[in-house]
Amino acid sequence: MPGRSDTAPGRPAPGTPGTAAPGTAAPGASAADAAAADVLSAERAHLAAAREALRRMREHAEGLSADMAADWVSRQYLESLLDQRVAALADQPDTPLFFGRMDRDGDTARDNPDDESAAALDADEPGIATMHVGRRHIHDDDGDRRPLVLDWRAPVCRAFYQAGPADTMGWRRRRRFGFSGGELTAFEDEPLDAPVQASALLTAEIERPRSGPMRDIVATIQPEQDVIVRAELGRTVCVQGAPGTGKTAVGLHRAAYLLFTHRERLARSGVLIVGPNRAFLGYISAVLPALGEVRVDQATVDDLLGAPTGAEPAAVSAVKGDARMAEVLRKALWQRIRKPEEGLVYTRGAAKFRLADHEVRETAAGLRGTTRYAAGREAFAQRLAHRILVLMEQRGEAPDDRVQDQVARSRPMKQLVEAVWPKVTPEMVLHALLSDAATLRAAARGILTDEEQAAILWPKPPRSHRSAKWTAADRALLDELADLIERTRSLGHLVVDEAQDLSAMQLRALGRRCAAGSATVLGDIAQGTTPWSARSWAEVLGHLGQDGQVTELAVGFRVPGSVLDFAAALIPHIATGLAAPRSLRPGAGALTVRQTGDVPKDAASTAAALLGLEGTVGLIVPDAEAGAHTAALEAAGIAHGVLDLASTGEGERLQVVPATLAKGLEFDHVVVAEPAAIAAAEERGLARLYVVLTRAVTSLTVLHSAPLPAALTAG
Template sequence: MTTSLAPDPAPDPGLDPAPDPALARELRRERAHHDACRAALARMAEDVAEQVVTGEDVAASGADAEVLGRHLRSRAKEFGEQPPGPLFFGRLDREDGQSHHIGRRRIAEHPAEPPLVVDWRAPVSRAYYQAGAHDPQGVVRRRRFGWAPYSAGDTADLTGLEDEHLVSGEDVVSAIVAGEIERPRVGPMRDIAATIQPEQDDLVRSGPGTSVCVQGAPGTGKTAVGLHRAAYLLYTHPQRVRRSGLLVLGPNRTFLSYISEVLPALGETGIRQSTLDEEIARHEVRAVDGEAAARVKHDVRMAEVLRRALYARVALPDGELALADGPLRLRLPAEVLAGIVAAVREEAPPYATGRERVRARVVRALQLRAERRAGPLGGAWARRVERARPVSAFVDACWPRTTPEEVLAAVLADPDDPLLTAGERAAIRWAKPPRSFRSARWSAADLVLLDEVAGLIERPESYGHVVVDEAQDLSPMQCRAISRRADFGALTVLGDLAQGTTPWAARDWREQLAHLGKPEAEIVPLTTGYRVPAAIVDLANRLLPELGLGADVPAGVSLRRDGEVRLCRVADVATGVVEAVKGALAREGSVGVIAADEHVGPLTSALEAGGLLRAGGDGGAGGAEATGGTADVVAPESAGERLSVLPARMAKGLEYDHVVVAEPAAIVAAEPRGLHRLYVVLTRAVSRLDVVHGEPLPDYLAS
């Protein structure tokens, strides 16, 4: 049963505007509970602020005081940065008489008292997502609350409630959940804590040591699942995850801006959200590779090419080592030294570790010879010999110091490894080598190779957990860079093989996971879409047989039976796009115009001339920040920055209520994986899609 109270300026879809008196009383009780929760949360924030002041006077050692202070300040910062919004979205009434309100964070009058609101990640909350008429899990009633759209958490915004009586076998389709999922896309990406579905919940609550790969069709919520899993791990294993860190990797800054508010809304702040390019940025990118060179540099064979080039610097000694230490004259013959170097190489430690291991074993061999003549020698003797000039000279000759830049510069100046073909060696060879590696101009692909060599020399710090989105677009060498950062942690890998658009995009998850260092990770498909309507999914699915991906990419299905698709052939594409945008702006929600790069400029000019764009604005990309080529809406129907014009290559990961696709044939022709790009573009719409074209559509779309 569902109710909403009038007046409600923006009622949730599907809610009955005329509640009966009993339900109205229930709603008043829940509003009173929300007031109590708001007051308790305010007191919690005050208590935390007071603890920071009190903690400064606590007597403890310097280290203890610093740790305590950091903990208290971080808690205060967490409360201070908490975004506004309703404090609960659901309630469970159990057979044992207990009731629990479910929200985004725990709220209590006192830490020792039962909570007024239970965190959605707590074990008791799981039944809210998993219980059903077929398996009530001890739940008598599940209640969902309807809040006015975009509510900042005012109690009056609690406009409806919906009860599901599980023990009596009641199994209903929630109008509140449907309304939340279908709400227009304005602003950054929202969390889905109130609408998580059972199959998503299973992934979110995977253990900290489990690596998971989510193959998600468009609109299935794979990105949200990855972010909510990060929040869940931070809640259930805070010390383990925070000690080693949690990293969220997105494909670009625009995408990261779009998802930036999800984790703070779930009560988690200070999480590193970055791109792989930022993680490996040893130098500024000052060169651009041709397509052939980029393909070779991203090929996994380059890992072995670089390893050989690095260890080619290791040389076996051709003479003995002599050391004078006071009255002692110590010698190590060449065969003993060669055995030490060969043994360390066989152990294959990081290059820098190997160098010090050789030094330590040489010193130990000298010490054993000295002790046979002079008796036991202490650690001070060994430390002095470590720095002796003959020992250092030997180590430098047999296992010299080097840098990633020095190794890669030598490879690119004269690539001679037989693993590469003559054509591939020619493609990556510097046309004009720099005078030294210090003056080299590095490309984006070179930075990936430098990271590979750096990882061979010295292992980077490993994160406790890494979330990788749009993972299908990563090259094998990029995957290796990520694997080094998750050596001792787990991965949440998110992607869709059908949306792979880079020249080296993955075609098989098992192979991609091997490159990521997690070949054992479970591959879980998400095929049920909640955001993209069936009409749009059905159109996009017509492309899947053309992508050559087979059964590894099951077609997505949508629970939404709404949505609109229009295929419009026009004499002039720019005019057709302007008309489509006018119609879109007359309705609610964000609007995205997506086209091939060559068409973005002319379409922007046409929209400006039609009074729909203000030149030089920074627009809104489905709630994301500016993507380039966007502009402010000045149409009278708009209530803010609703319209974006962007190239197809920038559309991945973004969502708009209404999408206008301009000339799909040009998008397909613009790049080798143009069909994959078109699949991405078509699935950016979450309500309505207009395909405006002058050229004929391919048969698989036109039908």
């Protein structure tokens, strides 16, 4: 992750005696300057050795063959593993292989990066004196396979993030490195037993302009973030994170850490990242591959549940998304079981075996609601077949399990089961529920009010479930029904971002996918923009079915303080009781608020000026006005991309972003057009505006023709 640094060769690095041009001290330099130049030269040599070792590791992996596999299936699986290994060892020349170094107490810690004692991996190993911390493990190819770089996720590397004056963890010094592209340009030493001082290299890396998708934060993880990242696999962690606190990055790094620590287990059960939209997933897509994790699935809720084919008013979706619908669906499904009108007659040779209708009824009643619907249907047939076997035994026969299976699969049995316990699909059940008032009334009695039932009942029902246009809320209901019919497979770990925006039924759907695992739940209650947004994390965790610890990240590292303070004026109006976030960066001059007569034209010229600066530019506009702003940019001849539900808008530094797609994104410079229109466009419009105003890392320009919302100007 460390890239451009403000500390360049030939200029002193804060916290060090100084740095010099590559490998040499400047003429007339002091002894301290010369010593710093020697250290920098040695570290560069270590970097070159590490890069060469990585190249040999990759060549070795490419030379491995799956031919020794015993069969075709095993060979395909082994080839897949080898391909993943090769991909994980890919070198990125503009990315440094290590970003930090730790030196032990005592005289054993020397400035020679190639100290043999670095071979120790165990934090309790007394021989370890020096370690370089990077994105992946790199070892030499000698007999000892001496590590040149340790993976940041290794237990011993925890000290790089946690050691300090209160607990040095047995280490003497932390060293950070500055890079330009892939070239090491500076270093900065921090004595761990001295009072903590601001790190210029760390600050420069946090504030470094964006280019392209989100990058990893392994070099800048803060102690409170590290605690979350390294939480045990069995723990569900919920992170309430204000804008700019790095909650999304923390969640992704936790996924990478768990995959490193529990590789074999999670390779079987799987890890899934769930984001709010495709643009967001495109934005975060490079983080895990940069950390060597090339096989982690990413999806939106629509990807998991099915893309909606219909639309409906938000008020209707709010009722369908309510947790009470789970009981309505359960009742609707089990009401499909009918009262037997007759018993069962099974013929075997000349003998006939009869079960009375009350026996069939008792069997169905004993199974109803005790298991999944499909499993109950199968058990119903088997239990009736077993009763027939008992009758056979009473006549002196000696039937076995094969005979029971024959009875269960016989035509009379199939006809009876279909009449009493019919085979259904989720679509059939939901279609019947939403299209027939009597069916809905029977299932929702005492659960939904008459008004709520009327709201979700289709005014013009489709003729069949095959012609139904399912909305996003319907998709969550179908998923609930699918699980009531057959159990949903659980993953090992689920990372859910922007979780506050999901309905109770959508959360239940995600909870089923980590029922036997754990989750990392990320979001910000203040950024809840849907009518059904959660009001507390206890509510979210309850719907997920997870017992989790809620951790708050309230200190922002990315959003300038002046920008965050401006947006925080909305907090009392959108998240009562939530403390206002604060930023470690004052951000003087980062905020501009300007009234103008022609917002699209002024926004285009402002964006053009910002393109003259370093970094990305986001023009965030009311959804209904995206076309007008795009036209203004085209008229001015300004190259730009446009984000939509199907595109990430990659390839251009300037992006036009509809306000509803801004969540989770980040730009160096942001221009917000017409805040009042953004706030007025939806029920929780002020929360949407809060999201929009907190996307800037370097500067925010607010342009408006209509008066600003009163919440921004009060006081």
